[in-house]
Amino acid sequence: MNMLRILIFGVVVLAQLAVPAAMVWQREQTLNHGRVWKFRTAPVDPVDVIRGRYIALRFAAEEFTAPTKFEAGDNSVYAVLKEGADRFAEIDHLTTEAVRTDDAVPVESVWWSGSKQHVRLPFNKFWVAEANAAAAERAYAENNRRDNQNAYVTVRVRDGDAALDQLYIDNQPLSDYLRAHSPR
């Protein structure tokens, strides 16, 4: 009976290790081999920037002009990406066909208002250190205003899996920026 318990627990151990390990593996694959896309962040309501210990991200690419409303029904929606003139990612078009390439990402939700198509990209939280949270919020808000749009994220995309890599403020990774601008 006890041996059986230990054997069953062996299977449980494998499952308990496999779930986080699979998360790591998939992200490592995407981060190492995925195509790099730069997404310019969009201005957000300053009160809404930090929730818990992550920065809530919005992107300029999440809103684009489209001639007609995109109808998805109950299907999953994918955004096919293209690089704009400024080298930042833009959404080329939306599709309901499962795309497993390095230039398409699944989107969380789709809505339409005022001849503009809106989508919610699946990488919208940037986890930050608790100690840095306040400084990060300030830095992101200051560099993400309508008169000073100076923030972007890099995202690696591989086979339809999008991995948020880094948040850049003034062309520096967030942690470097905070270190350079911290009052000593």
Place this chain on the structure above:
Amino acid sequence: MAGIRNRRAIRWLQSQLPELVASGVITSDAARAIDRHYQQDQLRSNFAFALLAALGSALVAAGIILLIAHNWDELGRATRTAIAFLPLLIAQALVVFTLMRRNDSRPWRETAAIFDVAAVATAISLISQTYQLQGTFADFMRTWLLLSIPIVYLLRTTLGAIAYVIGSALWLFARWGMLSSAGNPMLFWVLLMLVIPYVVIRFRRDPDSRETATLAIIMALAALFGVGATAEFADANVGVIAYAGLSTAIYLCGMKLFPQPSGRLHLLAVLGGIAIGVVAIVLSFESSWHMTHHVSSARRSWPANVAVVVELLFPVAAVCLASFDLLRRRAKFSLSAALLPVVTAVAWAIANLCEFPNDRWQSTRCSFAAATVMNCYALLLGIDILARGIRTNSIARANFGLLLIAALAICRFFDSDLSFVTRGIGFIVVGVGFLVANVLLFKRRTAS
């Protein structure tokens, strides 16, 4: 306390027993009696110790999670990943040790279980932070619960099972609150089903223990929330029947599975009884029967249809439970309470006979008739419970019956067009009923 103070001495004494019997110092009956005496003592002290051990390890585990959540920026991805797995590996080793060497010790099992479950959460959280993984709180809860449920069985931890049920309810709230339109809550029932075999094992082994009762009550409370979420998701206007069925099923299970001596009621039966009373009173309002009527124009999805089936399982189960005992003439429950799902179904059928006007605020002849049925039922239920209370000499039950009648009277005071004279007389009758019933009961009690 002897069990804790002299555990080593007891173990020594127990090991000496066969020798003492063999040498004829004591009889084998005496040896068995000694053995049994110390076993009971140990069991009693074990429970308190298990609770304290569980609390202690929960605090340590929470501390570890907070430390990890601090999110050390200075460490690289590889280091942080290693740290994420470290507590998990230690906890798993502890579980193996417990299973091999301390399998009979409850404190060890509870402690190892809490450590392992917390370590799984730590690993997932830290990796989510390290790799900027997205996903909602509900997603996190789902993974965590599914990875933790085997531990409940392997380490036979009832506290763990209670925590698991609470966790499933948290998943439900996270899912329910997250979307403006009701999210699909069917996984909640799957999660709950996964723990049911454990509840059955627990019940077979130890039906009278406080933990088994707590587990059953927590399950019942979680199911009440589950039915709410399911009814909202199904959007099929049968939520009232589902609630009536669930309340009755809880009451019947409480009466059947946890019989109490001398006419007392188990807490589960009390919970079911209160739920039955609340459902009856709520449905006695006419607005309950036309305001909820709302059929969305969208095509029904199959998960929504499954949700309707789940909703209808509860009244069916309640009716089956009641009929089973009635047919074998072993019914100890209040028949009027058990009738709630049937009466609700009849009222529902009446309410849906009429065409509904576009304005949901507007009542129809049918909704009035349905409310009348429920009013009569609630009144009969109150009288029946009152009568049972007087018969079994139970002040609490009698007053619950009176409370039901009074609640019904108060509700009708506010929403009916009866004249003030009629309302006044109604209140006097109920008030006099309260006084007379209590005086009668107290007199009888002092006499006996």
